[in-house]
Amino acid sequence: MLFYKVRFVGTERWFVEELKVTFQPSGKTVMVPRGMSILDAAAKVGILIETPCGGQGRCGRCMVRVDQGGVSHRENIHLTQQQIEEGWVLSCVARAQGDLVVSVPAEAQREKGWAEEAPVPVSCDWPLYPGVRQLSLQIPAPSLADNATDLERLNRVFKEKWGIDATILDLSQLRELAKTLREGDWQLTATIEVRDHGNAARIIDISPGTRRRRLLGVAVDIGTTNVVVDLVDMRSGRFLDRVSARNRQALRGEDVISRIIYSERAQGMEELHQLVIGTINELLNELVEKHRIDNADVCEMVVAGNTTMTHLFLGLPPQYIRQEPYVPTANQFPVITARELGLAINPNAPVYCLPSIAAYVGGDISAGVLSSCLYQTDELTLFLDVGTNGELVLGNADWMATCACSAGPAFEGGGVRHGMRAIEGAIEDVRINSRT
Amino acid sequence: MLFYKVRFVGTERWFVEELKVTFQPSGKTVMVPRGMSILDAAAKVGILIETPCGGQGRCGRCMVRVDQGGVSHRENIHLTQQQIEEGWVLSCVARAQGDLVVSVPAEAQREKGWAEEAPVPVSCDWPLYPGVRQLSLQIPAPSLADNATDLERLNRVFKEKWGIDATILDLSQLRELAKTLREGDWQLTATIEVRDHGNAARIIDISPGTRRRRLLGVAVDIGTTNVVVDLVDMRSGRFLDRVSARNRQALRGEDVISRIIYSERAQGMEELHQLVIGTINELLNELVEKHRIDNADVCEMVVAGNTTMTHLFLGLPPQYIRQEPYVPTANQFPVITARELGLAINPNAPVYCLPSIAAYVGGDISAGVLSSCLYQTDELTLFLDVGTNGELVLGNADWMATCACSAGPAFEGGGVRHGMRAIEGAIEDVRINSRT
Numbered sequence: 001m002l003f004y005k006v007r008f009v010g011t012e013r014w015f016v017e018e019l020k021v022t023f024q025p026s027g028k029t030v031m032v033p034r035g036m037s038i039l040d041a042a043a044k045v046g047i048l049i050e051t052p053c054g055g056q057g058r059c060g061r062c063m064v065r066v067d068q069g070g071v072s073h074r075e076n077i078h079l080t081q082q083q084i085e086e087g088w089v090l091s092c093v094a095r096a097q098g099d100l101v102v103s104v105p106a107e108a109q110r111e112k113g114w115a116e117e118a119p120v121p122v123s124c125d126w127p128l129y130p131g132v133r134q135l136s137l138q139i140p141a142p143s144l145a146d147n148a149t150d151l152e153r154l155n156r157v158f159k160e161k162w163g164i165d166a167t168i169l170d171l172s173q174l175r176e177l178a179k180t181l182r183e184g185d186w187q188l189t190a191t192i193e194v195r196d197h198g199n200a201a202r203i204i205d206i207s208p209g210t211r212r213r214r215l216l217g218v219a220v221d222i223g224t225t226n227v228v229v230d231l232v233d234m235r236s237g238r239f240l241d242r243v244s245a246r247n248r249q250a251l252r253g254e255d256v257i258s259r260i261i262y263s264e265r266a267q268g269m270e271e272l273h274q275l276v277i278g279t280i281n282e283l284l285n286e287l288v289e290k291h292r293i294d295n296a297d298v299c300e301m302v303v304a305g306n307t308t309m310t311h312l313f314l315g316l317p318p319q320y321i322r323q324e325p326y327v328p329t330a331n332q333f334p335v336i337t338a339r340e341l342g343l344a345i346n347p348n349a350p351v352y353c354l355p356s357i358a359a360y361v362g363g364d365i366s367a368g369v370l371s372s373c374l375y376q377t378d379e380l381t382l383f384l385d386v387g388t389n390g391e392l393v394l395g396n397a398d399w400m401a402t403c404a405c406s407a408g409p410a411f412e413g414g415g416v417r418h419g420m421r422a423i424e425g426a427i428e429d430v431r432i433n434s435r436t
Numbered sequence: 437m438l439f440y441k442v443r444f445v446g447t448e449r450w451f452v453e454e455l456k457v458t459f460q461p462s463g464k465t466v467m468v469p470r471g472m473s474i475l476d477a478a479a480k481v482g483i484l485i486e487t488p489c490g491g492q493g494r495c496g497r498c499m500v501r502v503d504q505g506g507v508s509h510r511e512n513i514h515l516t517q518q519q520i521e522e523g524w525v526l527s528c529v530a531r532a533q534g535d536l537v538v539s540v541p542a543e544a545q546r547e548k549g550w551a552e553e554a555p556v557p558v559s560c561d562w563p564l565y566p567g568v569r570q571l572s573l574q575i576p577a578p579s580l581a582d583n584a585t586d587l588e589r590l591n592r593v594f595k596e597k598w599g600i601d602a603t604i605l606d607l608s609q610l611r612e613l614a615k616t617l618r619e620g621d622w623q624l625t626a627t628i629e630v631r632d633h634g635n636a637a638r639i640i641d642i643s644p645g646t647r648r649r650r651l652l653g654v655a656v657d658i659g660t661t662n663v664v665v666d667l668v669d670m671r672s673g674r675f676l677d678r679v680s681a682r683n684r685q686a687l688r689g690e691d692v693i694s695r696i697i698y699s700e701r702a703q704g705m706e707e708l709h710q711l712v713i714g715t716i717n718e719l720l721n722e723l724v725e726k727h728r729i730d731n732a733d734v735c736e737m738v739v740a741g742n743t744t745m746t747h748l749f750l751g752l753p754p755q756y757i758r759q760e761p762y763v764p765t766a767n768q769f770p771v772i773t774a775r776e777l778g779l780a781i782n783p784n785a786p787v788y789c790l791p792s793i794a795a796y797v798g799g800d801i802s803a804g805v806l807s808s809c810l811y812q813t814d815e816l817t818l819f820l821d822v823g824t825n826g827e828l829v830l831g832n833a834d835w836m837a838t839c840a841c842s843a844g845p846a847f848e849g850g851g852v853r854h855g856m857r858a859i860e861g862a863i864e865d866v867r868i869n870s871r872t
Contacts, residue, residue, distance in 0.1 A: 142761050142763045143761050144760065144761045147761040147762055147763050147794075147795070148763075149763060149764045149765060149766050149767050150756075150763060150764070150765050150766065151765060151766040151767075151768070152766075152767070152768075168770070169770070170770075171750065171751065171770070171772055171776050174750070174752060174765060174766065174770070175750075175751050175752055175753065175765075177765055177766075178752075178753050178755075178756055178763075178765045179753070182756075314607065314610070314611075315607065315611050316610060316611055316614075317611065317614050317615070319614075320586075320614055320618075324580065325578050325579050325580045325583040326583055327578045327583050327584075327585060327586060327614075328585045328586070329585060329586050329587060329610060329611075329613055329614045330585050330586065330587040330588075330610065330613075331585050331587075331588070332587070332588075334604070334605070334606075334607070334610065336607055340607050358583075359583070
């Protein structure tokens with residue numbers, strides 16, 4: 001054990017007690033405060049333990065063996081008397097009370113980056129109508145004869161050149177306007193949002209000079225298990241790249257219901273919100289680095305996810321989605337800015353969430369119906385999305401019906417006591433050798 | 437001198453050195469870091485020293501005498517050789533280099549709360565048309581037969597009862613919606629903004645239950661010297677109270693030009709912005725305490741000030757107002773929310789700034805023209821505002837002309853080497869006794 005001590009003139013206090021936890025077979029060690037769960041301690045050194053129930057002590061899948069040291073552990077139905085005597089505990093509810101040596105069996109350990117390479121999108125015949133535009137502006141410099149304000153000068157040019165009545169700038173942009181205009185010697189590059197604001201243009205970005213900047217957008221698919229981000233050139237509509245990663249929320253439950261239950265804990269909601277924002281930002285930064293672009297060049301984001309994922313993305317409480325009569329806060333979400341969620345793109349970029357249909361049919365399904373053109377076809381068509389949750393839409397241009405159920409556990413081993421998911425270490429093939 | 441020491445295991449560092457400054461004749465003492473100006477040290481214990489130039493070492497009005505201890509001091513034209521030998525320094529540029537004893541002469545000291553009781557407003561014959569309304573809503577509870585989302589249920593009631601097509605909630609309100617509806621058992625009190633948003637209502641506040649809450653507004657006059665806040669009942673239009681205080685920015689220059697110069701320093705702009713927000717919040721809290729109201733009950737704010745004051749209030753850089761050709765960032769300001777400025781009222785309350793006319797004719801003059809009805813009268817009328825800056829408007833319903841000049845120094849002793857402002861300690865009356 002290690003103690004830190006801070007001394008102030010006249011007072012003396014001991015205040016942080018840390019315990020050492022060693023994980024086998026990797027030999028990794030970590031210092032943690034007394035009372036931290038073994039699950040959380042393991043996560044600190046990158047050892048991700050399977051927790052289909054989200055660390056609620058309900059599924060019994062996160063068993064590890066404590067070889068040395070003491071833990072506190074609440075009673076549960078998953079451990080036999082023999083297992084308890086051998087030192088087995090559920091890592092989600094076992095809390096360190098002394099220095100520990102813990103063995104993590106291979107089957108309890110989750111592979112870190114097992115998100116498969118997602119296939120690149122099918123080409124679509126949609127007409128290109130980007131929601132953002134970039135304009136170069138030459139603004140007449142002021143003089144004593146014409147000393148209208150900076151904002152009036154900007155509005156005048158928008159009016160004369162594009163017939164736009166007014167610009168909408170937020171306070172942070174207005175604060176930079178004087179500097180930006182003068183730095184660029186009254187030449188300006190403006191990125192504007194084309195969404196309907198009466199006859200006004202909302203400014204996403206202004207930068208000095210007329211150097212043409214990249215104009216990019218991202219489409220984000222928030223799956224319960226995986227998150228995928230596509231990078232798109234907003235001038236040509238060209239698909240540039242796709243990256244994906246496991247949704248970090250998976251640490252707190254593998255299916256939607258476990259996540260909702262976790263969200264009802266104190267701070268649980270905020271934690272899940274930050275975990276998905278963190279996952280997306282990591283992917284955005286991966287794209288930024290790989291393509292040598294600037295985060296601020298990404299000026300639009302479209303997000304699709306099931307109703308719970310969209311709620312958690314926006315920080316809306318999903319708990320009533322789980323309880324009869326299954327009422328989400330919203331199915332149609334306001335357009336917000338990236339700043340409001342701390343997303344690593346242009347802070348003024350609009351973020352559109354595709355509308356949900358119901359508590360268990362989300363924006364991912366709206367996106368599917370839209371991009372498959374199911375809603376335009378005459379033929380009776382079945383649209384299927386089998387993920388951790390499974391949804392289907394049956395219909396055509398005249399009518400559509402939809403329903404959903406939990407599909408993941410069937411493929412992912414939820415509730416399975418013996419056996420495991422199809423990941424490294426699982427039995428893939430059995431051959432019977434008739435001779436032996 | 438006092439040293440604080442913090443000890444970490446294995447390392448040891450000294451890191452804060454503080455000096456003791458004692459002010460005479462009050463005897464007040466304060467601990468300050470080495471290098472702080474005497475002006476700032478004095479302000480920390482509430483001793484406000486006159487600084488007409490805003491602490492730039494230009495006016496020579498902030499002289500104090502150092503009786504003990506060492507200071508660093510740059511050269512200047514204001515001190516004679518004899519004064520230097522006697523220990524006189526300019527408090528704005530003299531920086532503590534050791535423990536000090538400093539004498540502050542009465543004429544250098546500014547009275548703290550000399551803002552006069554502002555007169556209550558004249559009664560106006562304006563029709564009452566408040567920008568905010570409070571509504572009680574009874575929302576049908578959801579069932580399996582009708583499990584529309586919380587937001588849809590809210591919108592439905594607005595549509596059915598008031599013909600309003602949609603509500604505009606920001607993300608923080610949407611996050612609270614589910615809880616608020618259920619806490620109030622589907623009864624809700626909503627405060628909405630009546631400003632034109634197409635046929636949508638922007639929600640300022642929702643609270644559970646239908647307890648009628650107070651509905652208040654404030655009008656703020658930001659003068660270069662004094663700030664006045666009026667509290668108004670938004671249901672009846674009744675004037676409730678008026679409070680005023682000295683604009684804390686006065687510490688950084690007494691006239692508009694000194695403030696602009698100060699704003700051009702590193703962090704100067706942000707400091708002036710925070711000083712005026714701080715002044716207003718102090719007044720708001722005074723009203724809240726006195727009338728036992730909740731800050732969140734104040735749902736609208738209207739602000740008038742000269743162009744520079746409005747820029748500093750919004751955090752817009754005023755520097756080009758001072759330089760030819762005198763171009764402000766804006767004369768017409770966007771409607772913002774109290775949250776964006778950290779104002780101590782309902783965070784979603786709209787904040788309206790009255791439009792300026794030019795760099796030196798501000799929203800205070802627009803307010804005057806509006807409330808005096810000058811713009812409606814047939815008779816040729818002169819409107820005068822004599823403050824630290826003086827403005828006049830001449831005209832009637834057909835035409836108006838306006839101009840401005842610096843008026844304050846004539847009344848406030850700016851640039852006066854001998855003599856002082858008409859405050860406590862000044863000679864008020866001289867009588868010649870013919871017998872002596």
